[in-house]
Amino acid sequence: MTTEAARTGGSSGRRGGHWIEHWDPENETFWAESGERIARRNLWFSVMSEHIGFSVWSLWSVMVLFMGPEYGLAPADKFFLVAVTTLVGAVLRVPYTFAVAKFGGRNWTIISALMLLVPTTAAWFVMEPGTSYGTFLLIASLTGIGGANFASSMTNIxxxxxxxxxxxxxxxxxxxxxxxxxxxxxxGLLVIGTAGAAHPHIVLGIYIPLVVVSAVCAALFMDNLAPVKNDTGAAKDAAREPHTWIMSLLYVGTFGSFIGYSFAFGLVLTTQFDRTPLQAASLTFIGPLLGSLVRPVGGQLADRFGGARITLWNFAAMGAATLVVIFAAVQESLPLFLVGFIALFVLTGVGNGSTYKMIPGIFQNKALERGLTGEAAAAYGRRLSGASMGLIGAAGAVGGLGINLAFRQAFMTTGSGTPAFVSFLAFYALCLVVTWAVYLRRPAGARSAAEPGTGEADEEAPRPVYAEV
Structure with a gap:
């Protein structure tokens, strides 16, 4: 047990150290004295582990750039490789959500990090010409566990x-x-640019030690929260709650786009614009990098202006960027295509932050609607938001699968990704309408007590419970 953990309430009585018995972040005195410091430390090492997990999940978006004609794979085969990886990561996010309460956030971070050694070491042995496509599919599916790390990490934090x-x-x-x-x-760009496209093992040789480092850091510096316990009732309640599935739809539009585009970007450039692996690798990282960096900004904007408002305008902007991409694809303008596609990445990052901010706010307001106040309302909100995050995260990742399958079908039938982008545009329009209709549209005569400048709330008027998320 860490010294800080001891100051927050001592051991929970479970075997091993690093367990924190008492945790009350909504208490401002507790938060200022010790809570914030402990939370930040766990956050930084959670970020490290999740970072490595995402890298492993993205492994095959890089490996396919090393797979030249000697591997005997068509573009559709490569799109399906990354699609399988996306699917497995999506499905495993559900059980990973509940693993935190079962094993403890720190303990599960160690276990899930070490599990990444399976797909990375397996890829080391099979990544060469002559390996069967079925073997590549199997190893690509194993890398999906890296994407599942997101669910447990987000639930923990x-x-x-x-x-x-x-x-x-x-x-x-x-x-x-x-x-x-x-x-x-x-x-991958560095390896292709220096050693050439025949040396994918160098990438794996870099990441296998990093997996071990992330597990060791989690063991040394993270904590388990004893008050966090699995609640199968919460999972069932979250699954029955319509807002879980509404937010899943919106998260498909934001995170599904981010991960789907991240995995497919290089293949789109090599297939539609005839870029070499080096040329593609020199461009593919830009969009995901900007989309990742801006995600906290999306969260901060949502904290300030409301997640629903930011999400609404973000989907409108994503639709505009998609129109630019479609026009550029028709005109075969690579510079304009890159501008539109990178703008899409940035907007997916903003939307990722704003949608995830909405989730705890929605369930906090559900608690208020039920007449709960104070810590009871906060506990109810944490209970359902934590349970729903796994389902929403899994649905978002499935969106990435849909994007890769849409690209695969578009290139198989037309030789272009344009039909896929048209379908994405229609989906963003749907997400915009749903966001407005559910979270921003006000019933006639309704007032929100949370809104400044509205004066006294009319107790007889219906209250728009979700408008302030």
Missing amino acids: NSFYPLRKKGWALGMNAGGGNIGVPVIQLV
Whole structure:
């Protein structure tokens, strides 16, 4: 047990150290005296582990750039490789959500980090011409466990922070993890540019030790929160709650776009614009990097102006950027295509931050609607928001699968990704309408007590419970 943990309430009675018995982040005195310091330390090392997890999840978006004609794979085969990786990562996010309460946030971070050694070492042995496509599919599916790390990491950090700080904290945690995508792409660029496209093992040789380092750091510097316990009732309640599935739809539009575009960007450049692997690698990292860096900004904007408002305008901007991409693809203008595509990445990052800020706010307001106040309302909000995050995160990752399958089908049938972008445009329009209709549209005569300048609330008028998320 750490010294700081002892000051916050002592051992929970479970075996091993690093367990914190008492945790009350909504208490401002507790937060100022010790809570914030402990939460920040756990946040930074959670970011490290999630960062490596995202890099491993993105591994095959880089490996396919090393797979020249000697591997005998068509573009559609490569799109399917990254699609399988996305699918497995999405499905595993659900059980990973509940692993934190079962094993403890620190303990599960160690376990999930070490599990990344399986796909990375396996790839080391099979990454060469002559390996069967089925073997590549199997190893690519194993890398999906890196994407599942997001769910457990976000659930863990959500428990450490008070509601007023969740937008920033979850944005930092997710953004730091998302940066794992462009970082491994930069590593791939460096290897291709210096050693050539025949040396994918160098990339793996860099990441296998980093996996071990992230596990060791989690063991030394992170903590488990004893008050966080699995609640199967919460999972069932979250699954029955319509807002869980509404937010899943919106997160498909933001995170699904981010991860789907990240995995497909290099293949789109090599297939539609005939770029060489080196030329593609020199461009693919830019969009994911900017999208990752801006995610905390999306969370902060949501903290200040409301997640629903930021999300609404963000989907409008994503639609505009998609129109630019479609026009550029038709005109075969690579510079304009890059401008539109990179703008899409930036907007997915903003939307990722704003949508995840909405989740705890929605369930906090649900608690208020039920007549709960104070710590009871906060506990109810944490209970359902934590349970829903795994489902929402999994749905978002499935969106990435949809994007890669849409690209695969578009290139198989037309030789161009333009039909896929048209379908994405329609989906962003749907997300915009849903955001407005559910979270911003005001019933006639309704007033929100949370709005400044509205005067006394009309107790007889219906209250728009979710408008301030």
